[in-house]
Amino acid sequence: MSAEEILQELRQWLERNGGFFHSQVRLKQGFESYWNQVDSGFSVVASENLPADSKIVSCPFALVITKDLALGSLSTLLHSTARDLANWSERQLISTYLSFHWIIGDDESSKNLLRHFPYVKSLPTLDKLRTPLHFTQAELELLKGSNLYGATLDRQREWQAEFEECRSAVSTVNREWADKFTWELYLTAATHLSSRAFPSTLVSRNLTLTSPGDPEPILLPGVDSLNHARAEPVSWVQSYLGSGPVPDAGSCISLVLHNPVTAGAELFNNYGPKPNAELILGYGFSLPNNPDDTIVLKLGGPQGGRWEVGREARGADPVWDSVLSAVQCDEGSEPSYEDHLDAADALAHMAQQLLDKLPEVSIFTPHGAREDVALMIRHYIEGQREILESLIQYAEAKEWHGEIPAVET
Numbered sequence: 001m002s003a004e005e006i007l008q009e010l011r012q013w014l015e016r017n018g019g020f021f022h023s024q025v026r027l028k029q030g031f032e033s034y035w036n037q038v039d040s041g042f043s044v045v046a047s048e049n050l051p052a053d054s055k056i057v058s059c060p061f062a063l064v065i066t067k068d069l070a071l072g073s074l075s076t077l078l079h080s081t082a083r084d085l086a087n088w089s090e091r092q093l094i095s096t097y098l099s100f101h102w103i104i105g106d107d108e109s110s111k112n113l114l115r116h117f118p119y120v121k122s123l124p125t126l127d128k129l130r131t132p133l134h135f136t137q138a139e140l141e142l143l144k145g146s147n148l149y150g151a152t153l154d155r156q157r158e159w160q161a162e163f164e165e166c167r168s169a170v171s172t173v174n175r176e177w178a179d180k181f182t183w184e185l186y187l188t189a190a191t192h193l194s195s196r197a198f199p200s201t202l203v204s205r206n207l208t209l210t211s212p213g214d215p216e217p218i219l220l221p222g223v224d225s226l227n228h229a230r231a232e233p234v235s236w237v238q239s240y241l242g243s244g245p246v247p248d249a250g251s252c253i254s255l256v257l258h259n260p261v262t263a264g265a266e267l268f269n270n271y272g273p274k275p276n277a278e279l280i281l282g283y284g285f286s287l288p289n290n291p292d293d294t295i296v297l298k299l300g301g302p303q304g305g306r307w308e309v310g311r312e313a314r315g316a317d318p319v320w321d322s323v324l325s326a327v328q329c330d331e332g333s334e335p336s337y338e339d340h341l342d343a344a345d346a347l348a349h350m351a352q353q354l355l356d357k358l359p360e361v362s363i364f365t366p367h368g369a370r371e372d373v374a375l376m377i378r379h380y381i382e383g384q385r386e387i388l389e390s391l392i393q394y395a396e397a398k399e400w401h402g403e404i405p406a407v408e409t
C-alpha cells in the first residue's frame, strides 16, 4: 500500500465511524519543505483558503484509544482478568494494544478486539522516529553532560523494564505472539503514545470538573495528525452527548483552528509551551531558539528543591531565595550584605559548573550522527547554554543589588 493509500484509508475509516477531516484539507506524506528536520510522518495542508474558526478534524469517542479500551481488548486476547493487568501503566496497556495490531495482523477474527488498524498503519515507522531512544550510540554521546542524557538513560531503563513485564505476560499465553512482540515494536508504540497523546480530561463528562491526579494519556486518531506550531491559536472542542457516564453515539472531539489558512499552507496544532528537552524526549523534534526552553536545577540540603529556570533567568527567584537562605550564617535574621555576596557567588559558581559540563556544539555534523539529530541536539544545547549564561548574569546583578552597609562616620 502506498503512503497516499494509507492516508486515504485513514480518512475513510474516520468517516465510516462518524468522524471527518474538513473537505478542503489534504493529508500528505512528509512535511512542507521548510522543516529542515526529519520527514517523520505526514502533515495536513489546506487545499483551499480556510476561514478562521474552521473545524479541521473530528474524532468520535468510539475511536478514542484509552487505557480502559486497551485493558478490555488485552484481557480478552490474553485470557486474563482485568485484575491481572490492572497494575500495568497506561503506557504498557496502550503500547501493547497498538503492538498487537502487528502481532496478530489485520484479519477478521481480531477485528472486534483490534479496531484501529487503519490508524496504526498510518503512524510513522521506527526508522522515522527520532526521540533519544532512537539515537545511535554516537548521537547519544553528543548529549553527555546535559540533563537530557540522564533523562534518556532513565527512560530507556524504565520502558525496557515495562516491556519485559508485558512480554512475559504474553509469553505465558502464546509463545508465537511473544516472539513477535519485540522491543522495537513496543518502543515504536510507546513513542507513538508519547508523541501524540492528549489528556484524558478531553473525554470526561464534565470538562470543568478537575479530576484528582494527573490526566491519563489518550490517543485521538485524526486529531493527532497535525504538526506543532508554537502559540498557534487552536481549540480542542468536546461534544459530549447524553447525560450519563457513557457518552451517546455522535460524541466527538474536534480541532478548531482560529486563524484563517491560505490554500497550500500547512495546518498546525499547538502542543503547548514545551521546552526542547521535552520536545526531543517525547516527540523527537526541536524548535530553534525555543522561547519555552528551561533547565532543571536541583539543590540539596534543607533549603533544597527542584526548579526550572527559563531564558533570561525566568523563574530564578526561588533558586536565589534558596541559595541565599543556605549561605545565611544567622538563620532567621535579615540576610547581610556578605550573605548576598556569598549567595551570588554560589549561584554563579553552580551555573558555571553546569555550563562547563555541557557538551560542545559544533556547527558541523559529527561523524556517526545524522544531520537532523545533530541539529536537534544543537538547538537544545544552545538553549541550555543561554539559560545558564543568563543565570550567571542574574547572580552578578544580585551581587550589585545586595544592600551595601552605610559607611560609618
Ligand SMILES: C[S@@+](CC[C@H](N)C(=O)[O-])C[C@H]1O[C@@H](n2cnc3c(N)ncnc32)[C@H](O)[C@@H]1O
Pocket (backbone or CB within 6 Å): 035, 037, 040, 041, 042, 043, 123, 124, 195, 196, 224, 225, 226, 227, 228, 229, 282, 283, 284, 285, 286
Ligand atoms: C502528533 S504527530 C503529528 C503528525 C506527524 N507528522 C505524523 O505523521 O504522525 C507528532 C510528530 O510529528 C512531528 N512533528 C510535529 N511537529 C513538528 C515540528 N514543528 N517540527 C518537526 N517535527 C514535528 C514529530 O515527529 C512528532 O513526534
